Amino acid sequence: MFPNDRYIDYWKRRTGHATTTVFTTRGCPxxxxxxSNAVFGISYRERSSENVVDEVEQALSFGYDRIHFxxxxxxxxxxxxxxxxxxxxxRGLRFxxxxxxxxxxxxxxxxxAMKxxxxxxxxxxxxxxxxxxxxxxxxKITMDKARRAVHAAHDAGLTTGAFFILCYPGETDDTVLETLRFAVSLPLDYLSFTVPYPLPGTALYERVKGRILKEWEAPDGLISDHVLIFDADFSENKMKFGILKGEAQFEMKKRFGVYSFPVMKPFEILTNIMFRLMK
Ligand code: SF4
Incomplete structure (x- = not known):
């Protein structure tokens, strides 16, 4: 009953792949x-490997060639x-x-094994x-574990991506700048920085709910999609500057690789000073 052909056509035109999603578990402990795991809950439930791969096989039979678990x-x-x-x-499945x-x-x-x-x-x-x-x-993770995991995935030939939150309640200028430096130092192909969002139902929301200023709404900014919805320890402009700074450093590293140092270092020093001076 699902118009798979239209989805497949859309994804192929947009990304070159026909992608669909499969959930193999629910929840996170x-x-x-x-x-936001309040959505699926902390009770972790698994489907069996056979049951999961049955669904994958069915998706492939519809014409999809890529699965997002x-x-x-x-x-x-x-x-x-x-x-x-x-x-x-x-089963000899190729996707x-x-x-x-x-x-x-x-x-x-x-x-x-995943590769x-x-x-x-x-x-x-x-x-x-x-x-x-x-x-x-x-x-419940450490920087050391994060570094090892990204290197393991990268060395196995996987494309690696990571998500970071900047200017979390309780952070200082130093910890934000450490996060930017750490993120850029990892062998990542993709990264995303965001501002903290105290979503209703989360412990973070409970911690800062007295400081909520507005409901989240779709952003209209051209430069950044991020919207600050609570009275944070950092101004919205400072957060956005931190995000743009991190993205610029990451692009420099991707573009110039091991030769990025002479470009990146002066940029990092100058923008670190600017970041610290901002309210
Ligand atoms: S962010 Fe934490 S709680 Fe949420 S899904 Fe990941 S590990 Fe689970």
Whole structure:
């Protein structure tokens, strides 16, 4: 009943791939302070590897050639991920797929198994480049784990992406700048910086709900999609400047690689000073 041909046509024209989503789990047992997992809950439920790959096979039979595993944390149960990879290979299915992973559930062995089974991209929620801020966020990961995971995925040949939150309540100028430096130092192909959003239902919302200024609404800005909705420790302009600064440093690194130092260092020093001077 679903107009698959129209979706496939749209995605092929837009990205060159016919992509669809599959959920293999529901929920996440972690309680990161900012996270919207109130939607699927903290009770973690899994589908069996056979059941997951049956659905993948059905999607492929409709003409899709790429699967986005849209679970909160696809890699949470290592044995289950290995079983899904085995099942994909056992059935001889040829398609590309991507997923979201936690940095504490990826190592070289699992990254290689995923690559062998057709995975070509993984996204990590790293969020901060400072261990105290990671604790404040209740992420239950460390910078060291994040670095190891990104390197493991990169070395296995996966395209790597990561998400970071800048200017989280409780941060200082120093920790924000550390996050930017850490993010740019990782072997990432894609990264995203955002401002903190205290979503109703999250522990972060409870912490700052007395400071909420407005409801989130679709942004109309040309430069940035980010909207500050609470009275934060940093001004909206400072947050946006931090995001643009991080994106510029990341682009320089991508463009010039190991030769980026002479361009990036003066830019970093100058923009660090500007960032610290902003309210
Ligand atoms: S951020 Fe990720 S690991 Fe943390 S609660 Fe949300 S889904 Fe789970």
């Amino acid at each position: 972690f309680s990161c302070e900012f996270c 849209a679970d909160d944390v696809f890699t949470l149960n290592r044995e289950r991920v290995l079983k899904i990879c085995d099942e994909i290979r056992r 590309k797929w991507e997923c979201l992973g936690r940095v504490d559930s990826i190592d070289e062995a699992i990254a290689n 062998d089974a057709g995975c070509d991209r993984i996204y990590f929620g790293i969020e901060s480049g400072n261990d105290s801020v990671l604790k404040l966020m209740k992420k």
